[in-house]
Structure formats: structure tokens, C-alpha cells
Amino acid sequence: MRIVVCLKVVPRPEEVKVNLESKTLDRAGARSVLNPADVNALETALAFRDTVGGKVTVLSMGPPQFEPYLRVAPAVGADEAVLLSDRAFGGADTLATSYTLATAIGKIGGADLIVCGEESSDGGTSQVPPSIAEWLDASQATYVERIVSGKSAATVLATRVLENGKETVELDLPAVVSVVVGANEPRFIDYDRWAFAQSASVKVLDFAALGGDPQYLGLKGSPTTVAGLREVRKPGRRREVLTVTADDAAARIKAEIERAGLVRN
């Protein structure tokens, strides 16, 4: 089984600063982490490979500074890590991001199963996984908590977590799945592999190496634009703030509840 895990490096949300004057986000000062859902995706892929055999390749698109973060993947047992990095990929929305990732999957030899996270934590949309599936004409199952082998080698069984229950589908391969945060307990770094991980080079593919149709890449391939940033309108609130004893606080809150017409005596 050839498995590709799409892994994104995201800024720590609490370290991203907002410049209120220019109304822009300053991510430069923020340290990064692996996107939480993608860590669960990686664990899903490794565990599945460990039962059915095969190879796990980790794939990420982003600036060269992502490289050290991707070394964690071989340290926990991934076979290969690939970083897609080029100015031409920058400014991508979900259409362009998914195109670039899908093109790279073809370039590195294709995949039977592509495992993503449910959503990226830096304002992500959860749209990249189904979009990759469409570019590759693969089937898809999003918000998955579990995958197991199917009846034949051409399928897997995926359990999706939906609003009203859990759906298990028989999914034709090749397929893209996206894994929910907390689906599993990610394994620890294997220190016996740490040396290997450091020597295992992260393969970097730039535009020239990737190929692909430039009209679908980066800013040019992104039909959405940020038309503006603004402060969220603050609601008209009384903003009465009190530091009082717990009993006084409770009395005030109770009065508020009564005022809202909610206490039933």
C-alpha cells in the first residue's frame, strides 16, 4: 500500500499578532507546530501501514523553514518526507493548494491512500482533502476516526464522524481520507530512528521539479481574494464588570436571569 500523508506546518495561534493599523496578520514572529489533526493523520497512516504493509510518504507544501518540522515524520516511522517549496506556490488558496499537492502525489509515483487532517488550525477550511480527491479523480471520506482493511485489496472501510452519528463506508481505492483531531494517540518519537531521521533528507521539490500547469499554481491559480480585513463589530453590550464575593456575584447573575425573563418559580 502506497500511503501519502499531507502534513501542514502552522503557526502557534497564540503567537500570531494582529496589526490593527494595517489590519494585517504578522505570522513572522510566531513559532510553528505540526497541524494537530495532521499528527493524528500521520498516526492513522503509520498504524495502517504496520498492519497491511507498504510505504508512508509525508508531503507538505510551504516555505523552506518547514523542513526541520518534517523531520519528525521519519523519526516516528515514515519512510520518506517531501517538501514542496517555491515562490510560484505562494499565495495559494484551497484550489491552488490542492492542485499542487495532487500534482506532487502524481509526480512521486501516485498513492493508493492519501491521509490528511480534518482541518488546518490556521484558519483552515477542511476543503483541501476533498479538493485533492477531485483533482486525482479518487474517492473520498472526510472526518474519519478509523480505517481498516476492506473485503478486497481495492477497498478500505472508513468510519466517519457526522453530526448525527457514525457512518461506515466501503471506500474504493485510490482514496483520500481526512482524519478528525484526537482520532488516536500519536506514537512517540523513536530515538533509535532519530539519527536516521536526521540523516534522511527531506526531499525538496520546486516548481521546475514538480512541473504542473502554472495557471493552477500559487496566487495565479487562486480565484479567491481577500477583499478586506476589518475589526469584528463589537456587539452593543453594557460591559459592567464587577469584582465582588461569590454570593454577591450569584445574586447579580440571578437578577440578570430574572431580567431576561427566564426564572421559573
Next chain:
Amino acid sequence: MTGANDGGCWVYAERQGDSFLSVSLELLGKARELADRLGGELTALTVGGNSGAGAPLRRYGPDHVLELTHPLLATYDAKAYATAIGAELSKSKPSALLLGATRNGQDLAGRLAVRMRTGLTAHVTGIELDDRQNLVGWVPGFGGGIEAGVSCPVRRPQMVTVRPGVFPLPEGRTPTGDVREVVPELSEKDLGSRRVSFEVKGSSVDLTRAGVIVVGGRGTGGDFTRLEKLARLLGGEVGATRIATDAGWVERDRMIGQTGVITHPKLVLVLGASGAVQFTVGIDRASTVVAVNRDPSAPIFDHADLGIVGDLGPVVDSLLRALEA
């Protein structure tokens, strides 16, 4: 398809069993207004295994109801649904397609956007029109109270997914519009997946309809028993921040905010939540907000009518006593 605006607005009306999700009806209400301002028509699109299911949508003001029916569409499959819907979009070329930001709605939207080679703005909490009549979807950003307006000026349809509860649920009215049924050409090989089982969740809650919500954040430390008691006494429901649902303290369908639901209660009591913008977008439509937080500089106090600075534990205990008295 370039940036024309004469193709009308479409809404994907998602079904659960025989009924439509309220987020789909909310979108029909908003899209009616958008279509009128754009001078175009409103089409409600529904997909399923049996014909006739779309008729109830006529009560929400559409000019047309389009039913795509086929036995292979009886349960949701992204590939088959995208094939059936994509063909109709290519034929009719609507200006906009709105979908509820439910799990299957997002699953479908991501696939369809690529099929149509168009832009998609995901889980917005507001829609406006710019001066060229393009849809602008507003998405709350990182902390600091900023939201970004995202538009798709160059491609059609403009695709947007919207959180439940963002727009008011319209009242059902006298039916309007015609119902057209299309049976797409599909075969087994157009399916990417087949449902083998479905385990219905025992209880599911819809916080967009709750009148009172008691919200717990990280500051609760994970103990929600007293919050549940409080909610029961007030005839309301428990809600939570994402930190609390991600930690598994509370089920995920009780998450409030950009990734959760947008609520409109009469009263919300927010306990131990800092007031990140992704959360506050979900409570800013409440009639009254009361917040308890031990940090006097917590941004939540800007979103509250009454704020109590202090440890939530003793305040909750006193409040329970006061309400039970």
C-alpha cells in the same frame, strides 16, 4: 465562466432522512434576499433517491426547486453527488452556490469547487455584496477581533459554505416556484463509496435553537457536572469552547463559534472562556451575555453585559444555591 452575475443564486438543501437541515432553510432565506438584490432567480437544489422530496422547499421562497433523483443518490457519496450536481451547474451557470457548513456540506463543497474550477469561501459568518455585486464572505481570523472578507470575482459559481445559525430561520410561507426533477445518468462506477452501516447518535442537540446556554471553557478544568445542573435549572443547554470539546470534556456538537455553531439565545452564561474571536462570533447574537473569568483583562468582558471577575467555582456554587432556594 467569468464574473457575471445574471445566473441566479442556488442553495444546496441538505436532507437528513425526510427533512431538510435548518441551515439549508436559513440559506434559502438569505439567498432570496441576495437574488432579489442581484436581480436573479433563486433555485433550491436537492439530491436524493426518491422523487417528490423537494416540494417542502417551495415554502421558503424559491423561483425553482431542482430535484436530482437516482437510486444511487439515496445515501451521500461525494463522487456521485459532485457528478450529478456538477452537470447541472455547467448547464445552468448560476452566479452563486451556497451550502451549509455541515460535515457532508463541506465534503461536497471542496470537491465541487475543483470540478467547477472555482473559488470557495469556507464557513463564513456573514455575506455581503461588494460594489461590483460580488459576494463577500466574512471569516473571523486570528485573535484580536479581526475578520477577513473573501470574494471570488473571476469565476462562477461563487461558492460559499455557511455555519448553522448565521442567518435567521425564515418562516414557511405560501409555496412558490416550480419543481423540476432530473434523473442524472449514473452507474455503480460513478460511486466512490458505499455506506455499510450507520450508528445513530443517542442524543443530538441543536444549540442554534436554545434559549439559554451555559458555556464552559478551559477555565472549568473539565468538570461540567455543575454546569449541566445549572443549565437544567435554567431550562437550557450546555455549550463549550473548542478547547473544551477538543479535550473531550463535552461532545463536539456543543461547540460554539466559527467551527461550532452560531447561537441566538436569550441568555448565555460564559464560564472560564477567554473570549477569542472564533468563539465570540458564536455568542454575539445573544440578547444577554454574562461572563465569569478570573482575569480582569480577558477579552470576553468586552462581549458581556455583566462580567464577574473571579474564580468560577464558588460563583457557580453560589448561583446553584440561589436558584435552588
